[in-house]
Amino acid sequence: xxxxxxxxxxxxxxxxxxxxxxxxxxxxxxxxxxxxxxxxxxxxxxxxxxxxxxxxxxxxxxxxxxxxxxxxxxxxxxxxxxxxxxxxxxxxxxxxxxxxxxxxxxxxxxxxxxxxxxxxxxxxxxxxxxxxxxxxxxxxxxxxxxxxxxxxxxxxxxxxxxxxxxxxxxxxxxxxxxxxxxxxxxxxxxxxxxxxxxxxxxxxxxxxxxxxxxxxxxxxxxxxxxxxxxxxxxxxxxxxxxx
Amino acid sequence: xxxxxxxxxxxxxxxxxxxxxxxxxxxxxxxxxxxxxxxxxxxxxxxxxxxxxxxxxxxxxxxxxxxxxxxxxxxxxxxxxxxxxxxxxxxxxxxxxxxxxxxxxxxxxxxxxxxxxxxxxxxxxxxxxxxxxxxxxxxxxxxxxxxxxxxxxxxxxxxxxxxxxxxxxxxxxxxxxxxxxxxxxxxxxxxxxxxxxxxxxxxxxxxxxxxxxxxxxxxxxxxxxxxxxxxxxxxxxxxxxxx
Amino acid sequence: xxxxxxxxxxxxxxxxxxxxxxxxxxxxxxxxxxxxxxxxxxxxxxxxxxxxxxxxxxxxxxxxxxxxxxxxxxxxxxxxxxxxxxxxxxxxxxxxxxxxxxxxxxxxxxxxxxxxxxxxxxxxxxxxxxxxxxxxxxxxxxxxxxxxxxxxxxxxxxxxxxxxxxxxxxxxxxxxxxxxxxxxxxxxxxxxxxxxxxxxxxxxxxxxxxxxxxxxxxxxxxxxxxxxxxxxxxxxxxxxxxx
Numbered sequence: 012x013x014x015x016x017x018x019x020x021x022x023x024x025x026x027x028x029x030x031x032x033x034x035x036x037x038x039x040x041x042x043x044x045x046x047x048x049x050x051x052x053x054x055x056x057x058x059x060x061x062x063x064x065x066x067x068x069x070x071x072x073x074x075x076x077x078x079x080x081x082x083x084x085x086x087x088x089x090x091x092x093x094x095x096x097x098x099x100x101x102x103x104x105x106x107x108x109x110x111x112x113x114x115x116x117x118x119x120x121x122x123x124x125x126x127x128x129x130x131x132x133x134x135x136x137x138x139x140x141x142x143x144x145x146x147x148x149x150x151x152x153x154x155x156x157x158x159x160x161x162x163x164x165x166x167x168x169x170x171x172x173x174x175x176x177x178x179x180x181x182x183x184x185x186x187x188x189x190x191x192x193x194x195x196x197x198x199x200x201x202x203x204x205x206x207x208x209x210x211x212x213x214x215x216x217x218x219x220x221x222x223x224x225x226x227x228x229x230x231x232x233x234x235x236x237x238x239x240x241x242x243x244x245x246x247x248x249x250x251x252x253x254x
Numbered sequence: 255x256x257x258x259x260x261x262x263x264x265x266x267x268x269x270x271x272x273x274x275x276x277x278x279x280x281x282x283x284x285x286x287x288x289x290x291x292x293x294x295x296x297x298x299x300x301x302x303x304x305x306x307x308x309x310x311x312x313x314x315x316x317x318x319x320x321x322x323x324x325x326x327x328x329x330x331x332x333x334x335x336x337x338x339x340x341x342x343x344x345x346x347x348x349x350x351x352x353x354x355x356x357x358x359x360x361x362x363x364x365x366x367x368x369x370x371x372x373x374x375x376x377x378x379x380x381x382x383x384x385x386x387x388x389x390x391x392x393x394x395x396x397x398x399x400x401x402x403x404x405x406x407x408x409x410x411x412x413x414x415x416x417x418x419x420x421x422x423x424x425x426x427x428x429x430x431x432x433x434x435x436x437x438x439x440x441x442x443x444x445x446x447x448x449x450x451x452x453x454x455x456x457x458x459x460x461x462x463x464x465x466x467x468x469x470x471x472x473x474x475x476x477x478x479x480x481x482x483x484x485x486x487x488x489x490x491x492x493x494x495x496x497x
Numbered sequence: 498x499x500x501x502x503x504x505x506x507x508x509x510x511x512x513x514x515x516x517x518x519x520x521x522x523x524x525x526x527x528x529x530x531x532x533x534x535x536x537x538x539x540x541x542x543x544x545x546x547x548x549x550x551x552x553x554x555x556x557x558x559x560x561x562x563x564x565x566x567x568x569x570x571x572x573x574x575x576x577x578x579x580x581x582x583x584x585x586x587x588x589x590x591x592x593x594x595x596x597x598x599x600x601x602x603x604x605x606x607x608x609x610x611x612x613x614x615x616x617x618x619x620x621x622x623x624x625x626x627x628x629x630x631x632x633x634x635x636x637x638x639x640x641x642x643x644x645x646x647x648x649x650x651x652x653x654x655x656x657x658x659x660x661x662x663x664x665x666x667x668x669x670x671x672x673x674x675x676x677x678x679x680x681x682x683x684x685x686x687x688x689x690x691x692x693x694x695x696x697x698x699x700x701x702x703x704x705x706x707x708x709x710x711x712x713x714x715x716x717x718x719x720x721x722x723x724x725x726x727x728x729x730x731x732x733x734x735x736x737x738x739x740x
Contacts, residue, residue, distance in 0.1 A: 153470070153474065154464050154467050154470065154471065154474060155464075155467070156467075156470075157466075157467030157468060157470035157471070158470060159470050159473040159474065159477065160473075160474060160477045161477065162477050162480045164477075165474075165477040165478050165480070166480075169413075169478070173416055173439070174413060174414050174415055174416065174439070175414075175439040175442075177478070178381065178478075181474050181478055182360070182381055182461075182464065182471075182474060182475070182478075183461065183464070184464075238481075242480070
């Protein structure tokens with residue numbers, strides 16, 4: 012396969028998958044990167060390319076995946092109108108989170124800007140996070156929308172942060188700055204705007220050799236997150252918020 | 255309804271429910287506020303009044319609940335003699351914890367003094383805690399009684415604190431001072447004796463607007479605490495401690 | 498019974514169980530203390546002696562157990578060749594972890610040196626840990642072997658450390674020094690090489706009185722760790738790592 016790959020297709024693409032040695036960099040550039048069925052399908056397409064290359068190599072290689080957003084936004088979350096109109100959408104979105112949470116190689120989210128709600132969930136489905144230091148928030152704003160989560164979504168957050176941070180994240184809809192996110196271990200590093208991608212790549216390169224564990228790297232994540240995986244596998248029945 | 259409300263009745267009351275704008279303040283003043291069936295029923299009565307007013311308002315209002323104890327005691331826990339003599343008591347107590355843990359509006363426990371055992375559990379079933387700084391302990395003293403917990407009670411603690419604090423709380427029966435409780439994020443604020451209620455009210459007012467999320471505020475707590483809710487719903491069969 | 502006890506027998510022994518007042522000290526001195534079926538049986542034998550003495554005392558006594566390894570090694574983990582050749586081994590090992598995790602009295606691991614993989618798991622199955630300060634690592638190196646864990650093994654770690662430490666432990670195979678282990682609350686104390694056992698004994702003596710809770714001390718651990726116990730009870734079917 013020749014890189015970069017335009018996803019879903021050359022004619023109409025809103026993601027680009029680059030390859031630099033053992034590093035895959037997925038650039039999501041669909042304005043504010045809202046999740047709808049097409050966007051989820053494109054992410055699955057990208058993950059399948061990476062997975063296919065990794066699995067078909069003759070020998071296990073140091074490999075890692077970096078995802079990054081666009082301009083001031085990593086992802087602004089779900090396209091709620093689309094979600095309401097397409098009852099099957101949520102199950103596809105939850106399956107994507109499950110796939111990413113237990114992906115076969117190390118994963119790093121390069122948070123170039125806001126990661127809100129569904130976009131915040133995606134960030135926490137990665138193994139590591141690097142965040143832009145001068146602006147941008149990590150935020151679950153469901154309580155302010157208002158919109159419910161799903162037990163599987165809450166479970167990812169619960170397994171990635173300490174209890175009082177979990178409470179602030181969900182019940183306050185607190186907007187975590189980079190500084191706060193670093194102090195509470197929500198992210199692993201912070202960097203100036205133009206240093207976010209380089210820092211994320213450096214971190215990804217550091218942990219890429221763990222992909223040489225082969226299927227074991229994925230198995231370890233499956234075992235670490237059995238409870239979350241089980242909850243993400245519950246079919247979603249959207250509860251009508253009282254408005 | 256005209257406030258304050260004497261609970262359970264004017265003739266015999268050991269709680270008083272005040273209303274100040276969108277704020278409900280439940281003052282528990284039954285000496286050391288031991289939980290027996292009557293006390294649990296009174297708490298349910300108070301919660302039902304708040305819930306009823308909140309749900310029947312024409313428009314969703316900023317609303318929050320503060321609970322506070324009496325003199326030097328928030329609550330000293332279960333009335334164990336009553337619990338032994340009334341096998342149905344524990345299920346009612348666990349149901350109360352479940353109801354409070356997932357209550358429809360923001361909740362703040364104003365720890366004016368000791369919160370021991372069952373009273374400590376009640377404090378952690380709130381969203382937030384403010385603690386008196388000069389005296390009073392947060393303590394699960396079951397290991398010293400000795401008395402077992404229930405999986406649902408342990409689960410509330412597990413979901414509200416970090417692992418080593420959870421261990422110290424249950425296996426050591428450690429008496430957390432206000433300073434320790436603040437450092438380990440067991441409480442959100444500490445204040446001098448006469449500032450505990452004002453600080454708790456200020457915190458409740460700060461988060462009261464989140465009640466405008468309507469049913470979603472409760473849903474988020476249901477989703478955050480699915481594991482705890484499931485365990486709190488297991489019928490309790492008291493295990494005879496070896497003494 | 499007269500102490501010290503050579504385990505499994507005077508003729509061939511690789512553990513020695515000492516008794517000093519209410520304190521039991523189990524010295525494991527089988528070179529690097531690798532877990533095979535014989536080693537697991539010997540540990541069970543030691544636990545049964547302690548449990549038997551504790552349960553048969555006329556009155557409940559202050560009692561605690563300290564385990565310590567040999568030279569520069571606490572335990573280097575499973576004997577993998579043995580594990581592969583003996584499919585029943587893993588279930589016995591998981592049952593041992595479950596027994597230790599919920600043991601009837603306070604337990605302290607005196608980490609005189611390396612605690613790797615299965616040996617690291619054993620350390621975290623204790624209530625408390627004291628670690629040698631000048632050398633030795635706590636490390637789950639499964640990702641580098643590579644070898645999968647089991648959901649029950651991952652669950653012990655999850656319940657004993659904060660989320661980002663859990664991630665570093667399993668996905669990085671990070672070698673925690675004593676200083677790092679203390680800062681992240683993986684251990685309770687650190688001490689110079691010749692002070693590790695004295696410090697562990699002092700800590701064990703401090704908490705030994707909690708054993709006077711009788712069956713309640715074990716019940717509290719059962720209730721604290723219901724999820725882990727359930728996962729440790731799942732029969733293990735070893736997944737073939739891709740190599």
